[in-house]
Amino acid sequence: MHPFRTHNCGELRSEHAGEQVRLSGWVHRKRDHGNLLFVDLRDHYGISQCVIDVSSELFPTVEGARTESVLTITGTVVARSDETINDRLPTGRVELRIEQINVEAPAQLLPLQVNSDEDAGEEIRLRHRYLDLRREKMHANIMLRSNIISSIRRRMIDQGFNEFQTPILTASSPEGARDYLVPSRTHPGKFYALPQAPQMFKQLLMVAGFDRYFQIAPCFRDEDSRADRSPGEFYQLDFEMSYVTQDDVFSAIEPVLAGVFEEFAGFGKQKPWTVTKAPFPRIPYAEAMLKYGSDKPDLRNPIEIRDVAEIFAGSDFKVFSGAVAAGKTVRGIPAPGAAAQSRSWFDKLNSWAQSEGAPGLGYVTFADGGAKGPIAKFLDEARLEKLRELAGVGDGDAVFFVCDDAAKAASLAGLARTRIGQSLELIDEEQFLFCWIVDYPMYERDEATGAIEFSHNPFSMPQGGLEALETNDPLDILAWQYDTVCNGIELSSGAIRNHRADIMYKAFEIAGYGQETVNDEFSGMIEAFKFGAPPHGGSAPGIDRMVMMLANEPNIREVIAFPLNQRAEDLMMRAPAPVEVERLRDLSIQLSPSAQRALDEEAEKGDVESNE
């Protein structure tokens, strides 16, 4: 007989009755009746009830085994009597009579309870992550992640993609996020950087003549975390293709995303959520900013913002008409059914808008063929009729107004759209609604300095190519640049790349970088482009975010086995940590006095604590 198990803990059924079997697993729960004792033995696969009574000499051993101890139990499978069958357990029609037991590893008192759904503090969960991961929900989340990744891999390979690895120790990339740096021992004073993404490598693979690359790629960015942004590192489904247009990229990846989401949309849900079928809607950036006030719209919210500047232009509402005359705009946010809301509901939205820095949130309500609200009396019937038409509203509805310059108005209107949609419960959450945001502007003006800079990704091909760069106003140039958005979350960003050295130099020149800078900062890639680079493009959906959405978790750390905490520390492995002076010497590194002082203070504090 195998030393540990003949079956797993989720396997035993009625047909095994009478067999001599061996199970290994953790003590999930014990029910000690004094003379009769039940042990729920748990492993990755399930739970089996084992039973022993006082007549056995093994009884004290089982009684003494604490929760989460690891046991190997040998015995006979017995069918349970009808009244003792547990239909909630797949193995609940049988139990194992304990005839032999080996305590493989006893467990101490637990810092968190594995067999309970009770929330434990995150610090304790991360410090003892191996225990946290034993718990049902976390175990399921991590398995979901594993299954999603193998599904992605299968689907990508089926689409003709090839999996490659790219370096982890590489060069620091200019712009973008802060890099994680790794000091070089062999080159004193020089540093590697961990890749923020394999961006340049995947482009170089295209230049190298491979086609259809993908990788489940680790990415490292030294930026502060958020609930949906894991600290330090995360994973992308990174892919790139040669000789493609934007439409080719979309039609290659849409079936993968739609397929994966359809496959897993039922995880932990009463009924599977609906998923957008390919092809996903394509929304130009400018339209998204107008209609949704965001370049990552949540399409589950039915509200669409309208430009209603013309209604206020020349009107008696001087605050708005004056602003419109001065070049500002007015955005209208329809609120279907909101006319029935109380005065305090409108007041609450108004004070919310003020907390966002706006003067307020004006509105008009429509009822009984007339219009009410603080602004209504300033608008004549023709203007009100035009408003009904533009905003698509009628009796029972309301429209809110935001007046500012276009960018600010769009942004506040977008926030208001979300807030109003939630407040009126207009959002059917149980769906995954995808779209592409396309036609991003290539450049934008820095508010503070007035300088022209890249608005998204400097490696994107400008629409119209070199000619557009040479002849158009930079702020009017669009890029072959696109984002995948699902339920208001940016899932990926991608582009048709700029594969021409001459266009690259020109594009950077407009953003204020000379040829030498490009040669310095992107030497590998710009060189490569001088030896025949294929037109290419791709994208990189975030794996962690996809899993988070499919698992319906509000926090990305719930779908990562061993995440860093918010301060990018590993509480379990104790990273980052100080190192011996000798090792720093190897690396030609000396700590600053302030860093040394901080370490000394911390060490002192640690000593005091450990002496107690």
Added chain:
RNA sequence: GGGGGUGUAGCUCAGUUGGUUAGAGCGCCGGCCUGUCACGCCGGAGGCCGCGAGUUCGAGUCUCGUCACUCCCGCCA
């Protein structure tokens, strides 16, 4: 770097306008219990109320500072 929330038993939390000895559930230890499956019943141990100042006759409670965790802003081409 800035703002909000939280910090009380091993864990999750309650704790009134500041007022005697700080509670509950789970876990732990002991006792009883031969059909439970979140077993049940009885008993017990376990607290620098994050830390440090201050106000007060008196602080878990109020004030200030500080630390930790977390959420958000900045940041994330």
